[in-house]
Each structure stands twice: as C-alpha cells, then as structure tokens.
Amino acid sequence: MDLLNALVALTNYVMIPAVAYGSQLALGALGVTMIYAVLRFSNFAHGDTMAFGTMVTILVTWWMQSMGINLGPLPTALLALPFGILGCMALLLFTDRVVYRFYREQKAKPVIFVMVSLGVMFMMNGLVRFIIGPGDQRFSDGERFIVSARDFKAMTGLREGLAFKTSQGITIITAVVVVAALFWFLNRTRTGKSMRAYSDNEDLALLSGINPERVVMYTWMIVAGLATIAGVLYGLDKSFKPFTYFQLLLPIFAAAIVGGLGNPIGAIAGGFVIAFSEVSITYAWKKILRYLMPENLEPDGLVQLLSTDYKFAVSFVILLIVLLFKPTGLFKGKSV
Amino acid sequence: MSGNPYQNDRGNKDASITSTSGRSTIEPGLKHSGEVKPVIGDSPFLVGDTMTGGYGKGPDILHECTIAVNPGEIAVIVGPNGAGKSTAMKAVFGMLNVRSGKVLLDGEDITNLSPQDRVVKGMGFVPQTSNIFTSLTVEENLEMGAFIRTDDIRNTMEQIYHLFPILKDKRNQAAGELSGGQRQQVAVGRALMTQPKVLMLDEPTAGVSPIVMDELFDRIIEVARTGIPILMVEQNARQALEIADKGYVLVQGRNAYTGTGKELLADPEVRKSFLGG
Numbered sequence: 001m002d003l004l005n006a007l008v009a010l011t012n013y014v015m016i017p018a019v020a021y022g023s024q025l026a027l028g029a030l031g032v033t034m035i036y037a038v039l040r041f042s043n044f045a046h047g048d049t050m051a052f053g054t055m056v057t058i059l060v061t062w063w064m065q066s067m068g069i070n071l072g073p074l075p076t077a078l079l080a081l082p083f084g085i086l087g088c089m090a091l092l093l094f095t096d097r098v099v100y101r102f103y104r105e106q107k108a109k110p111v112i113f114v115m116v117s118l119g120v121m122f123m124m125n126g127l128v129r130f131i132i133g134p135g136d137q138r139f140s141d142g143e144r145f146i147v148s149a150r151d152f153k154a155m156t157g158l159r160e161g162l163a164f165k166t167s168q169g170i171t172i173i174t175a176v177v178v179v180a181a182l183f184w185f186l187n188r189t190r191t192g193k194s195m196r197a198y199s200d201n202e203d204l205a206l207l208s209g210i211n212p213e214r215v216v217m218y219t220w221m222i223v224a225g226l227a228t229i230a231g232v233l234y235g236l237d238k239s240f241k242p243f244t245y246f247q248l249l250l251p252i253f254a255a256a257i258v259g260g261l262g263n264p265i266g267a268i269a270g271g272f273v274i275a276f277s278e279v280s281i282t283y284a285w286k287k288i289l290r291y292l293m294p295e296n297l298e299p300d301g302l303v304q305l306l307s308t309d310y311k312f313a314v315s316f317v318i319l320l321i322v323l324l325f326k327p328t329g330l331f332k333g334k335s336v
Numbered sequence: 337m338s339g340n341p342y343q344n345d346r347g348n349k350d351a352s353i354t355s356t357s358g359r360s361t362i363e364p365g366l367k368h369s370g371e372v373k374p375v376i377g378d379s380p381f382l383v384g385d386t387m388t389g390g391y392g393k394g395p396d397i398l399h400e401c402t403i404a405v406n407p408g409e410i411a412v413i414v415g416p417n418g419a420g421k422s423t424a425m426k427a428v429f430g431m432l433n434v435r436s437g438k439v440l441l442d443g444e445d446i447t448n449l450s451p452q453d454r455v456v457k458g459m460g461f462v463p464q465t466s467n468i469f470t471s472l473t474v475e476e477n478l479e480m481g482a483f484i485r486t487d488d489i490r491n492t493m494e495q496i497y498h499l500f501p502i503l504k505d506k507r508n509q510a511a512g513e514l515s516g517g518q519r520q521q522v523a524v525g526r527a528l529m530t531q532p533k534v535l536m537l538d539e540p541t542a543g544v545s546p547i548v549m550d551e552l553f554d555r556i557i558e559v560a561r562t563g564i565p566i567l568m569v570e571q572n573a574r575q576a577l578e579i580a581d582k583g584y585v586l587v588q589g590r591n592a593y594t595g596t597g598k599e600l601l602a603d604p605e606v607r608k609s610f611l612g613g
Contacts, residue, residue: 105364106342110359204469
C-alpha cells in the first residue's frame with residue numbers, strides 16, 4: 001500500500017507535470033531548431049514570439065467568451081488557437097520582410113542574425129506588454145480536471161490523490177498530434193523535403209530550382225504555429241505573463257541544444273530531459289520518501305535539492321554539461 | 337572580409353547559436369534575374385562568349401574566355417591548376433560577375449539570368465563539391481532535382497535508375513553514406529532529373545578510383561548519346577580529351593588552345609605543356 005501511495009504521489013507531483021511541461025518545451029524547442037536548421041541562427045525572439053501568439057489567442061478567447069462561444073468542457077482557447085497562429089504568422093512574416101530579409105540580401109553572417117533577433121525580441125516584448133500589459137492573465141475555462149484528486153481518492157481508497165488536469169491532457173495530446181504532423185510534413189511532402197534540402201545545402205537547393213524565399217516563408221509559418229501552440233498550452237497549464245515567456249527561452253534553448261541543435265527528434269528528447277530534471281530537482285521528495293523508507297529513517301527536511309526559485313539554474317547546468325562533454329547533443333545535431 | 341561589416345566573421349564560429357554548414361556561397365546580387373534578350377544570327381547552342389569577370393568585387397579571373405557546346409557534343413575544359421576552369425563553368429551558369437561578354441543559350445541572351453532561372457531554362461549543373469544533399473536519401477535527392485517539374489517524374493527516375501543501377505539498390509539510404517563514385521552518380525542523376533537541355537559537369541571524376549572513373553566516363557558518353565550536350569571540366573586531361581568532341585585548354589583565365597579532342601591530343605604544344613609529353 002505504501003509503495004502504491006508513493007507511486008501515485010510520484011505520478012501526481014513529478015511524472016504528469018514533467019510530461020506536460022516537457023511537451024510544451026519540446027514544441028518550443030522544435031521551433032528554435034527549425035529556425036536554426038533552415039535559417040541558420042538561434043532565434044532569441046522565440047520566447048516573445050510565443051508570447052505574441054498566445055496574446056492574440058487570449059484576446060480572441062476573451063472576445064469569444066463575451067460572445068458566449070465556448071467548447072463545453074474544453075477551454076475556449078482551443079477554438080481561438082487558429083486565430084492566434086494566423087496572427088503570429090502575420091507578425092513573423094512581417095518581421096522577416098522588414099528586418100531579416102535585409103540581412104539576407106547583405107549575406108550577413110549568422111551571428112549578425114542572432115544579434116538582430118535580440119533586437120526583434122525586445123521589440124516583440126514591448127509590443128506584447130503594450131497591448132496586453134505586463135501582468136498575469138488567466139484565460140482557461142471549461143472543465144478543470146479530467147481526474148481530480150478527491151475523485152481519485154474516493155475511487156481507489158488510497159491516501160494519495162492523483163490529479164490530471166484538462167490542460168495537461170490537452171497538452172500531451174496536442175503535442176503528439178503536432179509532432180506527428182510536423183514529421184509527416186518534413187519527410188513526406190515536397191515542401192517539407194525542399195526545406196530539408198535547403199537546410200542541407202543552400203546552393204544546391206537553388207540549383208534544383210527551390211525558391212529560397214519560399215522556403216524561408218514556410219519556415220516562419222511553421223515556427224509561428226509551433227510557437228503559438230506551445231505558448232497557449234503553457235498558458236492554459238500555468239498562466240500567461242509576458243515575462244515568464246521571455247524566461248522560457250532558457251529551458252527551450254537548453255532543450256534544443258541538449259537534443260542536438262537542428263535535429264527535430266533531439267528537440268523533443270531535449271524538452272523532456274530538461275522538464276524531468278527541472279521538476280525532479282525542485283520537487284520536495286519528503287512525501288514520497290516517507291512512504292518508502294522505514295519510519296525511523298524518515299527525513300527531517302523537505303529533501304528538495306533546489307528551491308523552485310532557482311529552477312532556471314537546472315537548465316543552465318544541463319546546458320553547460322552538454323556543451324562541455326557532448327557539444328553535438330544527445331542526437332547528432334550541428335552545434336560543436 | 338572586404339570591409340563589409342555584415343560579413344564580419346567575429347563570433348561566428350559558435351555553433352551553439354549559428355550554423356554555418358551548407359550556407360549559400362553565391363552572391364545575393366546574382367540571385368536576381370534581369371531580362372532575357374533574343375539573339376539574332378547563328379550561335380552555338382550554349383556559349384559563354386568572351387567572358388571577363390571574377391568573384392564579387394575581386395580581380396578578374398577570366399579574360400575574354402569563350403566556351404561553347406552544341407547538341408550531341410561533349411565539350412571539355414582542361415588546363416593546369418588555377419587556370420579558371422571551374423570559374424569559367426560558374427560564369428556560364430551565372431554564379432560569377434561577368435563584367436563583359438555574354439552567355440547565350442538556344443538563341444537567347446541569358447547573361448542577366450539568375451542561376452535558378454537558368455535551371456528553368458534547361459541548364460543542369462553538377463558542382464564540383466557538395467553536389468548532393470547528404471542528409472536526404474538517394475530518392476529524395478532525385479526528387480529534389482526534379483523540383484521545378486510539375487509533371488510525373490517517375491519515368492525519368494526509372495531512366496536514371498537504369499543508367500545508374502546501384503542507385504536503385506540504395507534508393508532509401510542517406511546519400512551522405514555512399515562512396516565517392518556513388519555520390520557522383522547521385523549528383524549527375526539529380527541534375528538529369530530536370531531533363532536538362534544541356535548538362536554541365538564540374539570535375540565529375542574528382543576523387544574517385546580509376547576503375548570508377550572509367551565507368552563514370554562511360555555513363556557520361558551514354559548521356560551524350562541521348563543528344564544532351566555536355567560541358568565538362570576535367571583534371572584527367574588525356575582521358576577527357578579522348579572522349580571530347582571539342583576541347584578548350586585554359587591558361588590563366590584565357591583560351592590557350594581550342595580544337596577537337598583529337599587535334600588537341602595531337603598538338604605537340606598541348607602535349608608538352610599539359611599532357612606530360
């Protein structure tokens with residue numbers, strides 16, 4: 001019974017949150033990796049791109065709520081998501097047109113693009129705060145839980161409850177669907193293959209008649225989709241605050257680099273590695289250990305390795321370790 | 337690097353933020369097409385006529401260099417290292433600033449066309465290095481070669497598998513895992529997928545063993561027999577001139593000797609200077 005309780009507590013406090021968070025990071029890291037592979041720079045504006053897409057989704061959600069449109073038990077934001085994606089695509093294509101294209105024409109080195117993306121990041125950051133404000137926004141509605149802790153306890157008679165939030169369920173399902181669709185697109189469609197070809201060898205892609213500007217456009221559009229979906233899922237699961245999204249940049253980059261920059265499978269794996277490390281290192285293990293250890297050995301403290309305030313340190317340390325010992329990442333990426 | 341601040345290489349080696357693999361080396365200015373003018377009078381099918389030019393704003397590498405090829409012919413460019421053989425090829429393909437002279441294809445002046453538009457016009461080009469998509473499978477490489485085509489490509493692909501049977505066996509393997517000779521076959525196959533009106537090969541036998549080289553030459557002759565004119569740069573001058581209908585010997589970016597393959601092989605000057613006696 002104790003073992004079962006420990007298992008339930010572990011699932012409730014570590015496994016489920018980490019899987020949901022990992023899916024969100026994976027989607028974010030996929031966007032970063034796509035830009036790195038096709039446009040050949042690390043896009044520092046990615047966190048704020050997520051924030052912008054989410055903001056549009058939130059605004060549309062609020063409008064829908066005021067009109068009385070909803071999805072029943074599911075959050076209305078899912079209905080508003082396509083509008084958020086379209087808004088984000090418009091922003092990214094606009095940014096590409098007025099900013100990045102100029103540097104492509106100059107044949108600027110990738111490091112210049114990185115610095116440019118920093119500038120874009122500040123602009124987007126300001127834009128989002130200007131429109132929706134710097135504060136916390138909640139926009140989730142519908143049924144809160146698929147399985148609530150109380151129901152679970154009543155059902156099983158265990159001392160520990162297991163809660164499975166609707167947002168977590170949606171996150172996991174959406175992530176699986178999106179990743180499957182992305183891989184199908186990249187490996188099976190002509191456009192997807194042309195993006196991989198362009199990523200592999202720009203000149204040869206040109207000699208094969210692949211239009212570079214077209215490839216760049218598709219990349220931004222896909223990235224807009226990935227970023228908005230990741231942002232909305234994160235916002236539903238936690239809450240939306242522009243600064244938090246800006247901070248998400250670190251775990252997302254860590255995930256992309258841990259997995260191997262430029263490698264989509266790596267981005268997904270990296271997302272889960274970062275999420276599991278972050279959650280398990282900042283979790284107070286006392287509860288679980290109490291079930292597993294003999295009574296007289298019960299720990300006095302919380303057995304929390306790191307306060308949640310320091311959770312970004314986890315990404316940092318993993319990033320450092322990977323760059324020092326396996327710079328190409330877990331799956332063979334491009335960073336050396 | 338030429339004082340352009342956008343191309344300052346500082347900090348650019350950090351691969352955790354920048355990726356430099358597979359970046360374009362063609363100048364962006366050359367990627368935009370100008371107008372195409374019809375040509376009056378007789379001219380060869382493809383000709384780079386008295387071309388003078390160089391890379392970017394750098395010095396001229398080609399000096400009034402002329403290269404031409406007609407249907408059913410194999411034209412070979414030979415010459416010592418650094419003679420501008422590959423450069424001449426790139427100039428014909430629009431990957432170089434041609435400051436004077438012109439490029440004519442099939443009765444049109446295409447001097448101002450971008451490389452990608454020349455592909456649409458029917459030119460197929462196999463560069464000397466990085467001429468395949470290493471991370472794509474063999475079949476995907478061929479598919480990408482046919483990217484500009486909207487019709488059914490299966491027939492052409494079958495023809496290429498017929499020409500290079502080894503590729504059919506390896507169709508689902510990443511092209512980067514193949515041997516040197518097989519890679520060259522993929523590269524030539526990719527260029528043939530557009531069903532080009534003229535095929536340009538930049539040292540197709542570079543870095544392959546003599547046996548594979550003979551086989552590649554055989555295949556190239558086979559392609560030429562189908563009527564596609566072939567313009568080729570070769571290191572192995574003797575062997576290349578033996579199969580050539582037309583030969584160009586370049587020295588320091590200038591036409592030094594021109595003639596049929598047999599004439600050049602028989603020319604004592606050419607023999608002495610380039611063919612080792």
